[in-house]
Amino acid sequence: MALRLASDSMEAGPETSFAESVCLPFLRSAQNTDGGWGFHPGSQSRAEATCWALQALIDSARPETPESVARGFQFLRAAQLPDGSWPSTPEEKVGCWVTSLVCWVLLVDKDSSKAVAAGLNWLCQDWPQDSTPWRRLLARLSSQPHVAPMNNSLRGWGWTPRTSSWVEPTSFALLALGQCRRDLLPPAAVQRRQLAEGLLYDRMCPGGGWNCGNPRVYGVAGEPLVVPTAWALLALRDHPKRPENVLSLTWLENSVANIHGAGSLALARICLETYGHVWPTGAPELRDFHRKNEFLQSIQVAAWACLASSARRHWLAAAAGGSS
Amino acid sequence: MVGGGSWRVVLVMRDRALIPSFQRPPSRVVIRRAANYEQDLASLIYESLREFSLPIKDKTVLLKPNLVGLDPLGVMNTHPAVIAATRECFLHLGASQVFIGDGPAMDRDTEAIIESVRLREYTGPLAHRFVDLNVDDVERVPLKTHASRLKELYLPKTVLGVDFLVSMPKLKTHHWAGVTLSLKNMFGIVPGSCYGWPKNVLHWAGIDRAILDINAAARPDFAIVDGIVGMEGNGPIQGTPKSCGVLVFGSDPVAVDATCCRVMGLIPERVKYLSGAGTLLGHLKADKIQQLGESIASVRTPFAVLETFRGIAG
Numbered sequence: 001m002a003l004r005l006a007s008d009s010m011e012a013g014p015e016t017s018f019a020e021s022v023c024l025p026f027l028r029s030a031q032n033t034d035g036g037w038g039f040h041p042g043s044q045s046r047a048e049a050t051c052w053a054l055q056a057l058i059d060s061a062r063p064e065t066p067e068s069v070a071r072g073f074q075f076l077r078a079a080q081l082p083d084g085s086w087p088s089t090p091e092e093k094v095g096c097w098v099t100s101l102v103c104w105v106l107l108v109d110k111d112s113s114k115a116v117a118a119g120l121n122w123l124c125q126d127w128p129q130d131s132t133p134w135r136r137l138l139a140r141l142s143s144q145p146h147v148a149p150m151n152n153s154l155r156g157w158g159w160t161p162r163t164s165s166w167v168e169p170t171s172f173a174l175l176a177l178g179q180c181r182r183d184l185l186p187p188a189a190v191q192r193r194q195l196a197e198g199l200l201y202d203r204m205c206p207g208g209g210w211n212c213g214n215p216r217v218y219g220v221a222g223e224p225l226v227v228p229t230a231w232a233l234l235a236l237r238d239h240p241k242r243p244e245n246v247l248s249l250t251w252l253e254n255s256v257a258n259i260h261g262a263g264s265l266a267l268a269r270i271c272l273e274t275y276g277h278v279w280p281t282g283a284p285e286l287r288d289f290h291r292k293n294e295f296l297q298s299i300q301v302a303a304w305a306c307l308a309s310s311a312r313r314h315w316l317a318a319a320a321g322g323s324s
Numbered sequence: 325m326v327g328g329g330s331w332r333v334v335l336v337m338r339d340r341a342l343i344p345s346f347q348r349p350p351s352r353v354v355i356r357r358a359a360n361y362e363q364d365l366a367s368l369i370y371e372s373l374r375e376f377s378l379p380i381k382d383k384t385v386l387l388k389p390n391l392v393g394l395d396p397l398g399v400m401n402t403h404p405a406v407i408a409a410t411r412e413c414f415l416h417l418g419a420s421q422v423f424i425g426d427g428p429a430m431d432r433d434t435e436a437i438i439e440s441v442r443l444r445e446y447t448g449p450l451a452h453r454f455v456d457l458n459v460d461d462v463e464r465v466p467l468k469t470h471a472s473r474l475k476e477l478y479l480p481k482t483v484l485g486v487d488f489l490v491s492m493p494k495l496k497t498h499h500w501a502g503v504t505l506s507l508k509n510m511f512g513i514v515p516g517s518c519y520g521w522p523k524n525v526l527h528w529a530g531i532d533r534a535i536l537d538i539n540a541a542a543r544p545d546f547a548i549v550d551g552i553v554g555m556e557g558n559g560p561i562q563g564t565p566k567s568c569g570v571l572v573f574g575s576d577p578v579a580v581d582a583t584c585c586r587v588m589g590l591i592p593e594r595v596k597y598l599s600g601a602g603t604l605l606g607h608l609k610a611d612k613i614q615q616l617g618e619s620i621a622s623v624r625t626p627f628a629v630l631e632t633f634r635g636i637a638g
Contacts, residue, residue: 046517160524217499217558
């Protein structure tokens with residue numbers, strides 16, 4: 001890891017108390033009987049929601065969580081498709097971007113090594129189709145080659161297989177590949193990571209930060225957003241001194257006061273503190289957001305709130321023998 | 325084969341959403357003037373809804389506004405004053421529950437978007453009233469049409485389960501589709517948790533064709549277009565605000581969109597997806613649409629379009 005992780009002994013503040021007294025119990029009580037979590041209490045178990053809930057519970061290191069975590073791992077292993085990928089919803093038979101999230105969370109489970117290796121292998125074989133040599137030739141010959149100018153020789157990951165590269169799924173794949181043990185990495189991982197990091201830098205908005213992946217359309221600069229910016233910066237945290245990282249961190253830091261959603265607020269805090277920045281005094285607080293909309297009953301946002309309020313951040317550390 | 329060009333549309337005659345134009349009775353569209361968002365919109369909307377004798381007593385209603393991004397200035401999203409007034413009207417008309425739901429396409433922090441437009445200030449607490457369609461439970465829906473390459477879509481159970489679905493777009497031009505109105509607004513029901521942010525699989529399937537497939541799978545029962553302030557040029561996000569001073573209502577979303585195009589000075593028959601929708605989903609031709617309220621000519625406000633779409637301008 002190029003960056004220090006926050007100390008375990010950091011003093012617990014009101015946000016930590018809020019996470020422990022409201023968010024963690026909310027997550028624990030929302031686990032379904034099949035071991036998974038839905039996006040809301042009582043909803044159908046989905047791989048993505050399960051991953052975020054598990055990251056938060058594992059990070060909490062509470063004595064009552066191991067059994068709950070084990071059932072969560074079991075749900076995820078059972079949801080894996082024969083080709084090694086994970087689908088977004090159990091009924092779906094085609095894997096997608098959530099494969100990165102599942103591999104990431106299962107990295108800490110010794111019983112899941114085979115599943116993780118198969119998942120990472122699927123990821124490294126899933127190439128976006130917008131950047132094949134044929135597509136690049138067509139784009140060059142197009143009557144509108146400059147609608148959204150970008151370097152199509154760089155390739156990351158899409159939300160769904162064989163489509164286009166986007167910032168968030170590329171960031172999640174980089175996080176999964178960057179944190180796993182070397183012996184689990186497919187041979188193509190090194191090349192994929194290099195291309196994907198290049199793609200993220202290419203897709204940065206002109207003034208720093210990222211949106212979904214359109215830095216400029218019809219000549220107009222895209223507006224960055226907090227969520228993709230936070231994930232891209234976390235995926236690129238091995239390069240803290242690069243001007244693009246510095247510029248984007250500045251954009252993120254300046255945006256904190258105007259954040260309107262709890263999810264964005266939590267991710268901004270995780271990102272800035274991971275880079276060693278002090279969370280600004282007077283910044284909006286998660287508990288205030290919770291008073292407004294109860295996080296719209298979102299498992300994912302509650303999990304991010306727990307992770308943001310925790311000083312540990314082991315979930316962002318590379319595994320022993322990891323490749324980051 | 326039905327429809328223009330190479331569209332492969334398979335007729336499923338048993339379905340209520342898919343009726344050839346020649347079998348469909350004429351549609352009614354109401355245009356009302358509304359100068360601003362501060363006026364008494366609830367009365368205006370209530371009177372307009374009563375024109376349609378809607379069967380919504382004791383029914384569940386989902387209002388599907390167009391919430392595309394952070395919008396503190398209130399220029400790109402359906403205005404919260406229109407959403408709140410519509411909610412109030414449907415409750416007054418006897419609906420048992422009225423939910424508000426959308427699945428923004430570019431930003432997964434839906435709470436940030438609804439807070440940026442101050443929706444809660446207009447509607448009251450949203451925790452159990454607003455449905456983030458991006459992360460709702462989903463159900464596999466085999467597509468009835470094969471306009472695009474998509475065979476099926478996973479769609480939110482809330483959308484499929486309510487009795488009455490209302491599409492509530494903002495009157496805008498769109499840099500990929502020409503215009504975004506009540507049919508294009510239905511892109512927002514496709515869940516990001518399955519298809520991502522943006523819902524790129526729909527773009528790969530062809531935006532115009534995917535709009536037809538989505539609307540055939542979940543055709544809105546009613547449309548209310550916020551044209552008090554719309555957007556022209558490089559919409560749906562980076563365009564220029566355009567005052568138009570109207571609200572447009574109707575139970576045929578194709579007829580509503582066609583009327584909106586005419587108000588915007590655009591030719592609906594030249595908008596690809598509307599041209600296709602006119603074969604099976606509703607009426608496109610002016611002689612099949614009974615205009616009530618204001619006439620199109622009296623509120624016509626030409627909208628600028630990008631060079632790519634100059635062909636749709638009248």
